[in-house]
Amino acid sequence: MDVAIFKDILLIFAVSLVLVLLTHRLHLPSLVGFILSGALLGPYGLKWITNYDHILILSEVGVIFLLFSVGLEFSLERLKKTTLSLLLGGTTQVLSTAALGFLFCHMIGFTIPQSLLFGCIFSLSSTAAVLRAIEGKGRLDTPIGRIGTSILLYQDLIIIPMLLLLPFTFGAHLSHGFLDETGPIFLKSVTGLFVLWIFQRYVLQRLFLWVGRTKSQELSIIFVLMLGLGIAWMFHRLGFSYILGAFIAGLLISTTPYVTHTQTQIAPFHYAFSSLFFASLGMMIDFSFVVQFPLIFLLFFFGILLLKTITGTISVLILRYPITIALPVGILTSQIGELSYLLALIGQKQGVIGDNLFHFIITIAGTTLLVTPFLAKWAFQTAQQISHWKDFKDNIGQDIKLPLKNHAIVCGFGPLGQALCGIMDRKKIDYLIVELNPKTIADLIHRNIPAVFGDGASPEILFHCNIESAKVLAIVIPDYLDSLKIIEHAKKLNPDIFIITRSKYRDLVDNLYEAGADVVISEELEGGIEIGRALLHFLKVPDLEIRELMEEIRAFGSADFF
Structure with a gap:
């Protein structure tokens, strides 16, 4: 074995370890640490990596595992749950960004193939970075999180036809022989997909079953690797890329009951080789472009962020969501994603762009x-500032109080809100629902259930709901920061109102009480109590002792009790 390549891999992992630990302390995504490690060690940094070409080969293996994992996580059932409206939003975001990017690049002098390539590159965002930012802000289960992840899901899917069609589009433009070149490949691809469909339907699950019966961990890992790499190789032989084949392999396995087992088997390979991929991506970043061509670099950098923020925001606004949701989604998806590297690589290999242009676009x-991460923080701060002055009178169509008195106001109509309203229906308690999802509002109005479209964190919405005459406010949304704002505004409008809210984490309960909540249900605490109740009941502990113990824990809170 070449000692130099061994030294390079060790160096990349060592520096990545330090930088990823640092980024985690700063609440930044891990990929930032990997990219920075590559930029630091690579040919445009300290030049400590001596076998750069070998690292690129290993990084391509990382891309194969990355797309294999994307295929495993993608499922037809998940696609079915994505509504037509969100599919419209994803399509609008990708097509509008690609089209405007194409027009801008062509206007400033790039060729049609180059402009088409750049438009596609600009249209994709980073699933890893955005999800980490949403998760870190506790917004994954909110409308912002759900819409953002739906758009990212669409982008993960749209990369496949881009990888499939762009090489042929470039070939057609350069050789003017599109039909002659793509006809045989199209025929082979249809044949290959048909064979894979037969394989998935009649053979794949039987193979998994036979391998599983051996109870051999080694054989199971070898089988999964052979399956993923084998299908990737087959697609390469058909004239496509290994990457497309890896995605198809993952997609085939995602339709079987063995998908979770497969994800567990390849996880170590995925993380190890993917880290090399992100590090190699960092090695391609040449910050000297910033010094040599500062105006051009800044034009592209801020132009792309602005363009994608606008198209992303508009794509959510056309779904009739308010600006307080649309703007954060637009800003969160304004970066260029890691999968765009694959498109740039295709352009380089096809001769559409040269090495300098390739490194320039990778640097941007x-x-x-x-x-x-900084865009995410700014996005949520901007959304909060907008919510202070933005009301929803145009959406509601009224600016007077609803004729309600001694009623309950329910903020959020997710599973918890539905259960709560069902209980109040049984007891004939008047209530009013405040919900941000326009589809949910339309359904509630159709069912003659009193509901208002808007953000409960807006004092105008609470005033419209006649909170001054309400008895109870139930906040069942998962967003902790919005819950705090709702409590603050509600107590100002009606100091005597009884407020019940939820908290996903135990350590946030006290903050909600300090804000003015009367009862805070801790999901972690209540979950532990119910599990403990079931365990003690199974062990034949008397019901009275169980009830007393559970009430004692609930009174003190699990952290104080133990």
Whole structure:
């Protein structure tokens, strides 16, 4: 074995370990640490990596595992749950960004193939960076999180036809022989997909069953690797890329009951090789472009962020969501994603762009990835500022109080809100629902259930709901920051109102009480109590002792009790 390549891999992992630990302390995504490690060690940094070409080969293996994992996580059932409206939003975001990017690049002098390539590159965002930013802000289960992840899901899917069609589009433009070149490949691809469909339907699950019966961990891992790499190789032989084949392999396995087992088997390979991929991406970043061509670099950098923020925001606004949701989604998806590297690589191999242009676009993409955490923080701050002055009178169609008195106001109509309203229906308690999802509002109005479209964190919405005459306010949304704002405004409008809310984490309960909540249900605490109740009941502990113990724990809180 070449000692130099061994030293390079060890160096990449060592520096990545330090930088990823640092980024975690700063609440930044791990990929930022990997990219920075590559930029630091690579040919445009300290030049400590001596076998750069070998690292690129290993990083391509990382891309194969990355797309294999994307295929495993993608499922037809998940696609069915994505509504037509969200599919419309994803399509609007990708097509509008690609089209405007194409027009801008062509206007400033790039060729049609180059402009088409750049438009596609600009249209994709980073799933890893955005999800980490949403998760870190506790917004994954909110409308912002759900819409953002739906758009990212669409982008993960749209990368496949881009990888499939762009090489042929470039070939057609350069050789003017599109039908002659693509006809045989199209025929082979249809044949290959048909064979894979037969394999998935009649053979794949039987193979998993036979391998599983051996109870051999080694054989199971070898089988999964052979399956993923084998299908990737087959697609390469058909004239496509290994990457497309890896995605198809993951997609085939995602339709079987063995998908979770497969994800567990490949996880160590995925993380190890993917870290090399992100590090190699960092090695391609040449910050000297910033020094040599500062105006051009800044034009592209801020132009892309602005363009994608606008198209992302508009794509959510056309779904009739308010600006307080649309703007954060637009800003969160304004960076260029890591999968765009694959499109740039295709353009380089096809001769559409040269090495300098390739490194220039990778430098811009990498820089937008690095600033994503800061964009996320700014996005949520901006949304909060907008919510202070933005009301929803135009959406509601009224600016007077609803004729309600001694009623309950329920903020959020997710599973918890539905259960709560069902209980109040049984007891004939008047209530009013405040919900941000326009589809949910339309359904509630159709069912003659009193509901208002808007954000409960807006004092105008609470005033419209006649909170001054309400008895109870139930906040069942998962967003902790919005819950705090709702409590604050509600107590100002009606100091005597009884407020019940939820908290996903135990350590946030006291903050909600301090804000003015009367009862805070801790999901962690209540979950532990119910599990403990079931365990003690199974062990034949008397019901009275169980009830007393559970009430004691609930009174003190699990952290104080233990």
